[in-house]
Amino acid sequence: FSTAPELIAAIAREARARRLPLSMHLGESQEELELLATGRGAFRDLLVDLGAWRDDWTVPGTDPVSYLDGLGAIAPGMLAVHGTQLDVAALAVLAARGAVIVSCPRSNRWTGVGDPPLDAFYASGAVVALGTDSLTSAPTLDLFDELAAARRVSTVSDARLLESATRGGAVALGLGAEYGRIAPGVRAPLLAVAVPPDVSDVEQYLVAGEHRERQWVG
Secondary structure, eight states: OOSOHHHHHHHHHHHHHHTOOOEEEESOOHHHHHHHHHSOSHHHHHHHHTTOOOTTOOOOOSOHHHHHHHTTOOOTTOEEEEOTTOOHHHHHHHHHHTOEEEEOHHHHHHHTSOOOOHHHHHHTTOEEEEOOOOTTTSSOOOHHHHHHHHHHTOOSOHHHHHHHHTHHHHHHTTOTTTSSSOOTTSOOOOEEEOOOTTOOOHHHHHHTTOOOOEEEOO
16 A cells, blocks of 8 residues: 555566565555555555655555455465455455465554454465564564464464464475475474473474473574
């Protein structure tokens, strides 16, 4: 919403031509949806106050994903960050185009946009990665803390959440063939986590956010 459509289209073309990643906050707030659907609301007021409003901008009258898809920005490997307000239809487009959904639950709660619909993210079939956003909107950059937050707002399995924190992140960075899993021929920097002997469900323990003894071993 803060970038001219001509610039978005140009950036998308350049990213494809140079095989560079394209990342964009998308569908994060209701104000964003209101601006694109009606041309009104808090974000229009903000752009006017900043002197950045364009009277020649045609209100798309649609949702954020359809808007960006029309500009050629929804493409394989594109990072759709947040997606807190996206519905099932929009998520289906992201999945069909090969975009990666990057969810930051703690940031979403801090900014007041609501918890991300993680279950819908996974149900869409898109690759889901977990992110921490920044220290502006999250107390730490610890991915284990993000895992614990994701567990509180979703019903997906602990194994799928762990996959988002490992393989999902690697795919988001364009490194899915080289990192993010333990397999023959794949690079494997490993993180050792101390698990108490009385813990029977290791995956559940890893996403609970209670452990602090851990060390890179490779």
